[in-house]
Amino acid sequence: xxxVKADWQEGFLAGDTRALARAISAAENEPEVVHSFLQxxxxxxxxxxxxGITGPPGAGKSTLTGQLAVTLVARGYSVGxxxxxxxxxxxxxxxxxxxxxxxxxxxxxxxxxxxxxxxxRGSMGGLSRATADAIKLLDAFGKDIIIVETVGxxxxxxxxxxxxxxxxxxAVPGLGDDIQAMKAGILEIADLFVVNKADRDGADKTxxxxxxxxxxxxxxxxxxxxxxxxxxxxxxxxxxxxDQLLAHYEFLQTSGLLLExxxxxxxxxxxxxxxxxxTQEFQKVVGAARYExxxxxxxxxxxxxxxxxxxxxxxFVSEIKRSASS
Amino acid sequence: MEKKIRVLIAKPGLDxxxxxxxxIARALRDAGMEVIYTGLRRTPEQIVTAAIQEDVDAxxxxxxxxxxxHLFPRVVELLRERQADDIVVIGGGVIPDADIPGxxxxxxxxxxxxxxxxxxxxxxxxxxxxx
Ligand SMILES: Nc1nc2c(ncn2[C@@H]2O[C@H](COP(=O)(O)OP(=O)(O)OP(=O)(O)O)[C@@H](O)[C@H]2O)c(=O)[nH]1
Ligand SMILES: [Mg+2]
Numbered sequence: 001x002x003x004v005k006a007d008w009q010e011g012f013l014a015g016d017t018r019a020l021a022r023a024i025s026a027a028e029n030e031p032e033v034v035h036s037f038l039q040x041x042x043x044x045x046x047x048x049x050x051x052g053i054t055g056p057p058g059a060g061k062s063t064l065t066g067q068l069a070v071t072l073v074a075r076g077y078s079v080g081x082x083x084x085x086x087x088x089x090x091x092x093x094x095x096x097x098x099x100x101x102x103x104x105x106x107x108x109x110x111x112x113x114x115x116x117x118x119x120x121r122g123s124m125g126g127l128s129r130a131t132a133d134a135i136k137l138l139d140a141f142g143k144d145i146i147i148v149e150t151v152g153x154x155x156x157x158x159x160x161x162x163x164x165x166x167x168x169x170x171a172v173p174g175l176g177d178d179i180q181a182m183k184a185g186i187l188e189i190a191d192l193f194v195v196n197k198a199d200r201d202g203a204d205k206t207x208x209x210x211x212x213x214x215x216x217x218x219x220x221x222x223x224x225x226x227x228x229x230x231x232x233x234x235x236x237x238x239x240x241x242x243d244q245l246l247a248h249y250e251f252l253q254t255s256g257l258l259l260e261x262x263x264x265x266x267x268x269x270x271x272x273x274x275x276x277x278x279t280q281e282f283q284k285v286v287g288a289a290r291y292e293x294x295x296x297x298x299x300x301x302x303x304x305x306x307x308x309x310x311x312x313x314x315x316f317v318s319e320i321k322r323s324a325s326s
Numbered sequence: 327m328e329k330k331i332r333v334l335i336a337k338p339g340l341d342x343x344x345x346x347x348x349x350i351a352r353a354l355r356d357a358g359m360e361v362i363y364t365g366l367r368r369t370p371e372q373i374v375t376a377a378i379q380e381d382v383d384a385x386x387x388x389x390x391x392x393x394x395x396h397l398f399p400r401v402v403e404l405l406r407e408r409q410a411d412d413i414v415v416i417g418g419g420v421i422p423d424a425d426i427p428g429x430x431x432x433x434x435x436x437x438x439x440x441x442x443x444x445x446x447x448x449x450x451x452x453x454x455x456x457x
Contacts, residue, residue, distance in 0.1 A: 018410060021381035029329045092330070093355035099376065100365040107368065108375025115379055117362050 009037055012141065017114060020141050024116055027133035034133050044140040046262070048080075049249045051145060052160035054152040054186070055170025060196040064170065064232040064241075065149045066102035071235075071242045072145055073105075073112040080138035080146045081106070081115045084131055094119040098149060103235075114143065132163055132269075152186055161189045162268060165258065166248045168192045168241070171210065173202035187213065190225060191248050194241060198229040223251050285319050286312060331359040331455055332382040336373045337366050338401070341391035346418065346440070350386060353444035359451070370400040377405065377413055383455035384414040386447075387434075394421055399432035406433070414455050418442070 008026065011019025027034045038045065053061050053068075062083060069079045083098035096117035099107075106113050120128045131148065138146045150160055152169070160167055169190035193214075195206050210227045226244050230237030252258035283291070294308040303311075335351050337344055344366055351361045362380050364373070377385050385405075387398055398417050405411050417429060418438040426437045436450055 018378050018381075018408070021379055025329075025332075025381045091356050091358045093358045093360060095351050095355045095361045095363055097363045099380075100363055104372075107364070108372040108379070115376070117380060119360055 012037075012137075013041075015142070017111075020114065020137065021116070023137050023141075024118075024130075024134045027137060028118075028128075028130040031129065031133060034137065038133070038136055038140060041140055044142070045136060046139065048135075048139040048143055049145045049166070049245075050135055050139075050164045051147045051245060052164030052167040053147060053149045053170065054160050054167065054189075055194075055196075056172070057151055059170040059172045060230075060232045061149045061151070061170055062098040062101035063103075064194065064196055064230060064238070065098075065147050066106040067232055067235050067238045068241060068245075069113050069115075069147060070103055070105045070110070071238050073110055075242070077144040078112045078142065079114070080141070080143035081113065082131060082134055082138070082146065082148045083115065083117045084120055084128075084148065084150045085117065086120050086151065114138070114141075135163055162265060165252055165261065166191045166245055168194055168245070170194045170196050171206055172197045173200045173206045187217070191223065192241070192244055193225060193227040194237075195227060195229045196232050198237065199231045199234070203229055221257060222255060223248065282312075282316055286316050290315065331384070331451060332362065332380065333359055333384045333386055333451065334362045334364065334373070334377045334380055334382045335386045335388070336364045336368045336376070337388050338368055338370055338373060338397040339389050339391040339393045340367060341389070342366055343390055344388070346390075347386075347388040350388070350418065350444060350447060353448060354451070357448040357452075359448075370397060370404055373401055374404040374408060374410070378408060378410050382413060384416060384451055387415065387417045387419075389417065389419040389421075392420070394419065395425055395428065398429055398434050402433035414451075416447070416450065418447075 008019040008022035012023050023034065023037070053065050055061055065081060065083070069081055072079050083096065085094060085096045085098060096119060099115060099117055102115065106115060116134065118128070118131055118134065120131070135146055135148065148160065148164060167189050169186055169192070171193065173195065193210050195203050195210070197203070207227050207229060214225050214227070228237055228241050228244060230241060232238070252261065290312065294303070294312060297303045298305050298308055333354055335347050337347055347363070351363050354361045362376070362382065364376055368376075373385065373387070385401065387401060389397055394417060398415070402411070402415050405413055405415070411433070414435050415433065416436045416438065417434050421429070421437055421439055423439075429437055435454060438447055
């Protein structure tokens with residue numbers, strides 16, 4: 001293990017792509033190593049603009065993401081793409097096909113674009129812990145802009161706001177009956193809307209519907225959510241999208257919202273890590289058998305879950321005290 | 327978490343047919359592997375860049391156009407140039423028996439011809455990759 005670790009860390013700091021790729025694998029397979037690396041190099045973090053792209057299956061997210069990356073690179077930015085695909089829940093295997101849709105330039109012809117396909121590995125369509133770490137690694141590696149593609153399945157897209165500074169939500173003409181059918185949640189998380197496949201009938205109607213919905217939703221932040229029409233396969237509207245994205249980041253910085261958003265993010269990450277740690281410690285100290293016993297007690301109605309938690313907590317605390325004094 | 331075998335499946339060359347590649351991709355997925363499918367008409371340069379960026383353990387090349395004698399060794403060579411020759415390269419498609427020894431000599435680890443069952447490919451990868 002330590003050999004593998006030394007393997008990528010030096011190369012990573014020297015800007016070697018293979019080492020970056022190895023580091024992201026490590027985020028999936030041995031996260032502790034990555035966490036201590038990131039901790040050691042925390043000064044490299046927080047510089048990248050993180051963009052989330054979400055929307056229904058087949059809306060053109062990968063095509064658009066690839067075109068956007070090429071456009072941004074042409075403007076002098078270095079870009080990292082994370083293409084997140086839900087994995088097959090039974091075998092744990094996955095076919096990650098998002099890369100297929102990238103334009104030639106994003107396929108590996110430009111050294112300024114790094115592309116990584118990730119399966120969400122069992123986290124039920126949401127973003128995995130590894131995705132958040134991969135974002136940090138790309139940030140530490142020095143990428144200016146990191147774009148994360150996730151499929152909007154109705155439950156996972158809210159995860160994207162916990163990692164992205166700017167969220168782009170894709171809609172397509174004729175999707176379902178109308179935009180009203182889109183989940184309320186997905187509308188609330190958008191900083192920018194894109195109506196992709198604008199070469200198809202109904203794009204104007206979709207655009208109008210989005211605009212009128214946005215009018216109902218008072219903007220308290222001072223940012224006016226734009227609706228941008230694109231034809232990703234023909235690279236139309238992508239420059240406009242790039243302009244608006246950069247403008248949004250500028251807005252976040254000048255308004256002070258960026259700091260606010262990132263503070264909130266740190267807080268929820270801290271919470272999450274703490275909960276994880278607590279659960280692990282709890283299971284270690286109290287033991288799986290006691291959990292099972294309490295579960296049975298609750299099922300058979302001998303005890304309420306609240307009382308069970310009280311008793312488990314007592315056991316935990318006294319066990320901790322005992323081991324501290326011995 | 328358990329390390330999953332990652333495989334890049336690519337079709338270099340100009341033929342526009344990828345049914346075989348998709349069958350293999352599904353078989354590998356069903357065997358618990360992560361398969362990155364990059365589609366048709368990729369250049370060896372694109373394939374190698376993708377393999378490195380994706381940190382795969384193996385690259386599966388499929389070629390029906392007859393250009394395998396040029397394309398497969400080119401991928402191996404580029405991987406070597408970029409110090410990534412620990413990535414296992416295997417090939418498949420319409421490949422005459424007479425070409426196989428030359429391809430293996432060039433560094434292609436194994437060639438699977440149309441008669442091969444997908445289980446053979448799965449078994450081969452399970453024994454030849456893994457860190
Ligand atoms: N007509 C039209 N087709 C498009 C456009 N953009 C993408 N497509 C096509 O839509 C299909 C899906 O594109 P992808 O980029 O794979 O869409 P996606 O949202 O990433 O798909 P998933 O990741 O599978 O959810 C492909 O056949 C694209 O060629 C567009 O602007 N117009
Ligand atoms: Mg996609």
